[in-house]
Amino acid sequence: MSYSRREFLGLGSTLLATSAAVPAFLKQTAWAAAGKEPTSDRVLVVLQLTGGNDGLNTVVPFTDENYRRLRPKLQLADAKLHRLNDRVGLHPSLKGLKELMDEEQAAIIQSVGYPNPNRSHFESMAIWQTAPSDQKLSYQKSVYAREGWLARTINQRATVAQQTASAQALNIGLDEMPQALFGSRVQVPSIKNLAQLKQNTGLFDQKTLQAQIAAWKNRTGSTSNPLLKAALQSSLAVHTTAEQIRKINPDQSTTVKYPDTPLAELLRLVSQLIHAGFSTPIYYTEHTGFDTHSQQLNSHRNVLSDLGRSLKAFLSDVSKQTPNRPVLVLVFSEFGRRVEENASAGTDHGTAGPVILAGSNLKPGVHGSAPDLENLVDGDPVFGVDFRSVYATILENWLNVPSQPVLGQQFEKLDILKTT
Incomplete structure (x- = not known):
């Protein structure tokens, strides 16, 4: 049986979605499938807060009179905040994050943004995901950027052979591939949810599947067609990942209790993949519900509570299950919100906001200057830290990838980050 190039391109993701079995020879490329202990390689989990998180009610400048003046309905009471220092405190619902801060497992970078800010969800998110150079950013359009920053990272970090042998990144839970992962040499597999890990039925009988993938493997080294070769390599990468996934017990026990929320389930899945021995260094997922144009107090409280509790459970889980795999979580949003509340008891699109880091080898606490609410530009504070400096730090000091080419x-x- 033979398949067209279109079928080659689509078959890999289909088989991954059904957790199809793969031939035994592919097991040799997956150290996890052989039952080895997890490596000490570091893991980066990127958590996207979609919608534009209100940074001023996340890390609250409770001593700033401008905050009180401009937010008569949305201001948060000092006594209920989790104080981080004598100027700022965490939202009352972020108890889980405060516990991580106290355990020196979290850090906050204030006033993170970029020059010439864009208040469009689509454009600003694309800017964060592609990390364009200053020259391209001056156009205020992400379309002038190259492929995603994590895709460029993968291409710097691993050869095509390495990417084919084991997935260098996994997209967890998102319906669409984030732009940050567009442009890697081989396809980045996606896993929708935990239920996929319980499916064990393949699309083809084992004999047919072995013959087909063996043909793919042979042709990746012989074909002169770049498009076909890329498709074949991507299919092999996805099938290797599928075999690793097939071996995971989705009901494996853990002493850590996760919240009963979609975000917690996604992070629990990441923990399972790490515990199963995946050598994947990068995971990408999201938490939604941050576009708080109206009646913000309740909705923002709920999404932040979920964030804090889920992060706490996830980091507790990976530290117990895989203590020799350091994990760093990068939490970002496409922009912050306006300082002044609107007439609907909400906030509109702003610019700079806080970035949260959680996990191993951090220098804990609050970094960077608090937003200057006295000197606003178009109703927003001016950013103090370029988000690309955050990326550069993670690239060089966590993933050991030169940042300039990326x-x-x-x-x-x-x-x-602590040097080790």
Whole structure:
């Protein structure tokens, strides 16, 4: 049986979605499938807060009179905040994050943004995901950027052979592939939810499947057609990942209790994949519900509570299950919200906001200057830390990847990660 190039391109993701079995020879490329202990390689989990998180009610400048003046309905009471220092405190619902801060497992970078800010959800998110150079950013359009920053990272970090042998990134839970992962040499597999891990039925009988993939494997080294070769390599990468997934017990026990929420389930899945021995260094997922134009107090409280509790459970889980795999979680949103509340007891699209880091080898606490609410530009505070400096720090000090080829220029690194 033979398949067309279109079928080659689509078959890999289909088989992954059904957790299809793969031939035994592919097991040799997956150290996890052989039952080895997890490596000490570091893991980066990127958690996207979709909608534009209100940074001022996340990390609250409770001593700033401008905050009180401009938010008569949305201001948060000092006494209920989780104080981080004598100027700022966490939202009352972020108890889980405060516990991580107290355990020196979290850090907050204030006033993170970029020059010439864009208040469009689509454009600003694309800017964060592609990390364009200053020259391209000056157009205020992400379309002038290259492929995603994580895709460029993968291409810097691993050869095609390495990417084919084991997935260098996994997209967890998102319906669409994030732009940050567009442009890697081989396809980045996606896993929708935990239920996929319980499916064990393949599309083809084992004999047919073995013959087909063996043909793919042979042709990746012989075909002169770049498009077909890329399709074959992507299919092999996805099938290798599928075999690893097939071996996971989705009901494996853990002493950590996760919240009963979609975000917690996604992070629990990431923990299972790490515990199963995946050598994947990058995971990408999201938490939605941050576009709080009206009646913000209740909705923002709920999504932040979920964030704090889920992060706490996830980091507790990975530290117990896989203590020799350091994990860093990068939490970002496409922009913050306006300082002044609107007539609907909400906030509109803003610019800079806080970035949260959680996990191993951090220099804990609050980094960067608090937003200057006295000197606003178009109703927003001016950013103090370029988000590409955050990326540069993670690239060089966590993933051991040179940042200049990925970001297109050199950015100052931040003193937020411990050297080991």
